[in-house]
Amino acid sequence: MTLDRTPGAASARSVSGNGEDGNVRNSADGPFERFLRTIGWLAGAVVLLVLATLDVAVNAVQPIVVLLAIAVAVVMPRLRAATLGTGVLVLGAFLVLVALTVPSVDYGIVPFGFTVAVVGVVLIGLAAWRAEPVRAGFAVPLLLAGLVLQPTRLGNAKAAVVLALVIALGGVITSAAGLYLRMYQTNRHRQLIAAQQAQRTGIASDLHDYVAHHVTGMVVLAQAAQTVAASKPQAVLPALERIEAAGDEAMTAIRRMVTLLREPDAHARLSPPGTIADIAALAGHFTSDSGLQVRLSIEGEADTVPIDVQSAVHRVVMESLTNVRKHAGEARTLDILVRCHGRPAAVTVEVSNDGRGRGGGRSPDGGYGLKGLHERTAALGGSFTAGPRVPEGWTVQAHIPTRGAR
Template sequence: MRYLWALCWLAGAALLLTLGAVDYLAGTIRDDPLGVIQLGSGMLAGLVALAGPGLGPVTLPVVALLPAMTTFAATVLTAGTADRRAPFAFTATVALCWLIALVAWRGRTALAAVTVPVLAAAVVLQPILPRSSDLNVIAALALSLLLVVSIAAGLAARLVGISRERQAAAIRLAQRAEFARDLHDYVGHHVTGIVLLAQGARAMAEKKPELVLPALERIEQAGTEAMATMRRMVGLLRDADAGTDFSPPATIADVERLVTEFGPSATLSLDGEFDGLPAELQSTVHRVVMEALTNVRKHSDAAREVRVEISRSGEWVRVLVADDGRARHAGRGGFGLRGLGERVAAVGGSIKAGPGAAGGWVVEASLPVGGN
């Protein structure tokens, strides 16, 4: 980007030098005190125009007033002379038009609202203030058209910048909402497991004390994983920098670990070829299974069997998680399932959850491989 700005700066400098040569050959700058003022005004306008891209939103409108005031002063002084010839110079005019576009684009709104009209007046008044003839009026109208183009270009660039900032803000908000759902799903999965293991360890403490130590080890492992997941998610919620360590997204291969951690009552069935599936699709499959197993732990009583089935048929991947337990509450549609529905819809799929035909609870998702 720096090289691009350097090339643009060189191109602008070459243009202003060329216009200066045109002014010299055409004799638009006279050899008298007013001509010296015109020359100084044109040089100042050219320097400010070249330095403009590097000035801040406050400095730029303020500095741009200097060439506007010197050009306006030269016009007023010329109007008081005997010949009253219009003090028009190509270099100063083009430089001022460029400054108008630049201030309309990058200047602070309140300052730009003052600076742009002053610059426009300095340009338009050049031909008509000293002498009001038909030719000068036509020249003023042509300059007005050039000013309209300059202002429109600057405002268009400003609106594009505002639109990009809003889009970036919307993307950041969407990412933060996604990270919040991830935090709920991943950490909630581990915390639910910790609670159940602690309850089981307490129940076994009197009858089978030898099983308490393995249960405590599993609680420690689950707590460590929960803390690691929370650190990753909180890190993602912060402003990312070049040194941030992002863990890879979960895949279908990681589902086996979820099922194993759930316990012996859960079984996994894989049917089809899953190599080469998009990363977001595999991550969504993993999320569906994780949320469904978490809901079984939270809301199901006496679940002796939990079936996890993942199959691929053509361009669709089907995920089924079913248990044979009794629901503790009337429904299981909490924040996790709502967020999961949004995640599945984002990849073009659909999900439904409800009581199974033979009892228990069933979560079933259909995901397109191509995201259609």
């Protein structure tokens, strides 16, 4: 193998995984999230304490009612979606029943205290956000109606109208906020599902490419071992060892990928994606396995290329080498050229051979391998071509921009 790097080319280096491969982590909240949650609970406790003190000070309501309101405020946010909806529904029905059946009494400032009013309005927003949708559809308007009807039991009609309007406005605002949070979370969940599905589809494509690559190499080595078995029996053992190693690598890749396909939220990690620096080792293995002369040239600063583009370039080379094994048995030389343009703004990879067979395999519209490369480069905003070259041979070429890639 001939390795030709221009002066500006980056040196090869090993790539280690950083654990950030696009998988969604279900880890515990970090210190900052826990700090915000603690601040929120403290702020809520202070507000409840102030409201309770105000209710008791002005004799607006009995202390037992204040304590019940505080208990509801503490318990309700911890309930599951279905239980929360049922609880709010029962509370709303109770308030409506009280407003319609209990006779009017001179309660002073408000009929049931500031604490109950504020807790009820907050529960409306909480139910609109987190309660089970069907229950929330009944619970939110029922609780809002129960709160708005309470001021009608006041002796002062003017004060009753003002309080009812204030409570109604607060309930509408909190319910709108809850609905916004519900839609936001639903949208995030849909995006998460779509990302996981796209990742699973990519893993399935990778599974095909890895297996095709390793199995093709095993077949070539087995055929070579059979050819030289009679004349050079000493060459059979190294070939068998390489077949065993390729089989182990293929099985390892299959196990990891199938694990991710079965458990999209699992913490299993694939090996680090192939990079431009890894192409040298890929070409070296191909040379030792096939005996072809491989000329590799990498131009430009490969280290600055985003990892998605590097992985796609590596995949183009790997699939091209697999197709050469399958369809270009008479090839003598193989050229791999990787150009990183404009610091780089784009990367071009070209793999060509001088074989008489269809060294590129099927067309992008007809075969799984090249079709997968066509889809991968198109997803990154690039272009992909594969076809015969003059006077003989086959060329695979991909041009991938780096803008917007990760």
